[in-house]
């Protein structure tokens with residue numbers, strides 16, 4: 786028997802994921818605000834609301850250089866996420882690596 790899918794109330798993050806800012810994500814998409822908005826509006830959520838968007842979210846980069854946006858669904862206010870397969874685009878991977886490299890540099894003053 787399979788349990789009916791129950792929505793968690795909190796997001797889980799996975800080892801190897803690095804949180805980045807929305808500003809850094811914008812850099813990865815070359816400042817394409819419209820595209821980022823499209824991503825925010827095409828989220829997976831189990832609610833039936835026809836219009837929803839991801840709000841109050843955080844962005845993570847995982848080991849595959851893909852982005853994971855985790856936040857709340859604006860329609861039902863439960864957690865929702867958007868996975869973006871940036872790791873398949875060499876041009877984006879280049880930008881992602883540049884952003885992460887800069888992060889490391891500014892973090893070395895520990």
Ligand SMILES: [Zn+2]
Pocket residue numbers: 830831832833834837858859860861862863865
């Ligand atoms: Zn929802």
